[in-house]
Amino acid sequence: MVAYTFQWHVVPESAGALAHGLKLTLQLSAISFVLSLVLGLVVALCRLAPSRPLRALAYTYTQVFRALSLYVYVLFIYFGISAVFGINLGTFAAGVVALTLLNSAYMAEIYRAAIQSVDHGQREAALALGLGHTRTFSSVTFPQAGRVAVPGLVNQLVDIVKDSSIVAVIGLLDLMGTTIQLVSTERAPFELYTATAVAYIVLILAISAAAALLERRLARHVRGGGSGPSPLERMQRYRFGGRVPT
Amino acid sequence: MTEAAANEAAELDLGEEIVVAEGIHKSFNRGQKEREIHVLRGVDLKVAKGEVLVVIGPSGSGKSTLLRCLNFIAPPDAGSVTFLGHCLTGEVPRRRPAERMRYERDLRFYRTHIGMVFQHFNLFPHMTAADNVALGPTRALGLTRREAKERSLEELERVGMGEKARQYPSQLSGGQKQRVAIARALAMRPQLMLFDEATSALDPELIGGILEEMKRLAESGMTMIVVTHEMGFAREVGDRVLFMDEGVVVEEGGARDVIERPQNERTQAFLSAILS
Numbered sequence: 001m002v003a004y005t006f007q008w009h010v011v012p013e014s015a016g017a018l019a020h021g022l023k024l025t026l027q028l029s030a031i032s033f034v035l036s037l038v039l040g041l042v043v044a045l046c047r048l049a050p051s052r053p054l055r056a057l058a059y060t061y062t063q064v065f066r067a068l069s070l071y072v073y074v075l076f077i078y079f080g081i082s083a084v085f086g087i088n089l090g091t092f093a094a095g096v097v098a099l100t101l102l103n104s105a106y107m108a109e110i111y112r113a114a115i116q117s118v119d120h121g122q123r124e125a126a127l128a129l130g131l132g133h134t135r136t137f138s139s140v141t142f143p144q145a146g147r148v149a150v151p152g153l154v155n156q157l158v159d160i161v162k163d164s165s166i167v168a169v170i171g172l173l174d175l176m177g178t179t180i181q182l183v184s185t186e187r188a189p190f191e192l193y194t195a196t197a198v199a200y201i202v203l204i205l206a207i208s209a210a211a212a213l214l215e216r217r218l219a220r221h222v223r224g225g226g227s228g229p230s231p232l233e234r235m236q237r238y239r240f241g242g243r244v245p246t
Numbered sequence: 247m248t249e250a251a252a253n254e255a256a257e258l259d260l261g262e263e264i265v266v267a268e269g270i271h272k273s274f275n276r277g278q279k280e281r282e283i284h285v286l287r288g289v290d291l292k293v294a295k296g297e298v299l300v301v302i303g304p305s306g307s308g309k310s311t312l313l314r315c316l317n318f319i320a321p322p323d324a325g326s327v328t329f330l331g332h333c334l335t336g337e338v339p340r341r342r343p344a345e346r347m348r349y350e351r352d353l354r355f356y357r358t359h360i361g362m363v364f365q366h367f368n369l370f371p372h373m374t375a376a377d378n379v380a381l382g383p384t385r386a387l388g389l390t391r392r393e394a395k396e397r398s399l400e401e402l403e404r405v406g407m408g409e410k411a412r413q414y415p416s417q418l419s420g421g422q423k424q425r426v427a428i429a430r431a432l433a434m435r436p437q438l439m440l441f442d443e444a445t446s447a448l449d450p451e452l453i454g455g456i457l458e459e460m461k462r463l464a465e466s467g468m469t470m471i472v473v474t475h476e477m478g479f480a481r482e483v484g485d486r487v488l489f490m491d492e493g494v495v496v497e498e499g500g501a502r503d504v505i506e507r508p509q510n511e512r513t514q515a516f517l518s519a520i521l522s
Contacts, residue, residue, distance in 0.1 A: 125368035130358035130386035
């Protein structure tokens with residue numbers, strides 16, 4: 001090891017600034033997540049629409065925005081677009097736009113797979129009852145697809161939180177941006193990066209725990225409209241020694 | 247045709263026709279050369295009020311598709327379906343909004359007045375039995391929640407599932423699921439019931455109960471089209487039998503007649519295979 005004097009006192013001294021950065025990270029992630037949830041669903045519905053041009057458009061969207069890294073999009077949107085169109089988005093807005101475009105493309109694929117996983121008979125049964133296409137989707141298809149999509153969507157949230165650190169590259173003072181700035185003034189890179197890493201880890205683990213809880217709740221009655229226990233029910237039987245909790 | 251069957255047929259002709267299908271054609275994967283399957287090749291069908299028509303035939307003969315053409319879940323490519331005075335073809339008028347709206351309204355009329363019971367029950371797994379039954383009445387008929395709930399419990403009670411109203415499908419046996427599915431269809435107060443191999447996915451010991459339920463429904467005067475492999479049921483409860491093979495109606499006649507004395511070779515072969 002090289003001669004390095006630990007200065008852990010820097011961490012509590014910087015707590016205020018770091019907390020402010022964390023708050024920005026949370027805001028950036030939350031807004032991007034909600035927007036991608038909505039936009040992703042819209043894109044997925046276009047992907048499954050009867051109209052061929054609409055399908056092609058949605059397909060292009062998912063392919064384009066999944067093709068490059070967030071790093072490229074953040075720089076492109078903040079510097080590239082603003083240079084050409086003279087729009088100054090601001091770092092926060094640019095971050096939201098980049099995160100939303102990229103993640104909505106991934107989410108669109110998650111939604112699409114989930115919607116397609118719902119048994120065809122479900123739709124038939126709803127139509128046979130006289131429900132229109134919209135009501136069939138809102139009352140029957142989506143509630144089931146949503147449950148299937150939850151784990152994938154939560155994964156996206158975890159990705160958003162982690163990836164949001166990249167937005168620091170355009171100077172946003174989120175948790176990562178703040179840390180980088182503090183490192184350059186305080187000269188305590190190990191201590192500060194460690195503190196930030198711990199903060200990210202705690203945040204992600206908290207999200208995962210909440211997601212697991214949500215999944216358990218939602219998965220209780222999915223499937224089983226046909227015959228036989230679902231894979232999840234089998235798993236629960238195994239875990240709870242033969243009794244399925246209801 | 248025997249005399250008895252002729253009388254039976256004559257009697258049926260007097261009845262008011264509920265549904266008439268003419269020249270029904272249906273293909274899947276249309277326009278994809280290799281994968282196109284011509285499932286129905288010009289099927290005609292008539293069902294009078296209160297009549298029970300049993301459709302039999304080997305798998306892949308188009309029985310289930312025929313049922314799905316009647317309520318336009320699988321709209322026919324050609325031919326028309328007349329139901330209680332309305333007449334619809336599979337062609338959706340896309341150009342004019344007014345015609346389109348009338349078409350949609352007719353479609354809703356067909357589907358809300360035609361009940362369907364599926365082989366795999368197709369209950370909505372995220373809803374309780376009561377909510378499964380109440381969904382159609384609230385979302386398609388516009389009943390209030392309270393009215394729909396009352397009707398739902400009433401229908402569940404009728405099929406002996408009153409105590410299971412708050413259970414989810416995953417907590418029910420196959421036979422119980424199918425009872426709920428029948429209640430769900432009946433809650434719409436349909437004029438015609440379609441049964442698509444309603445007992446084929448059930449354990450053998452549960453089949454009898456569902457057939458009993460269907461028989462009771464037939465005796466109450468419900469008009470029914472039943473796709474089934476249960477020949478005992480067909481003979482006992484069916485008024486008429488339609489034998490289908492490779493997308494066409496091969497033989498048609500009084501239920502006892504067709505099952506006990508089939509005239510066509512293919513019918514004979516099918517029945518001897520299934521009854522042996």
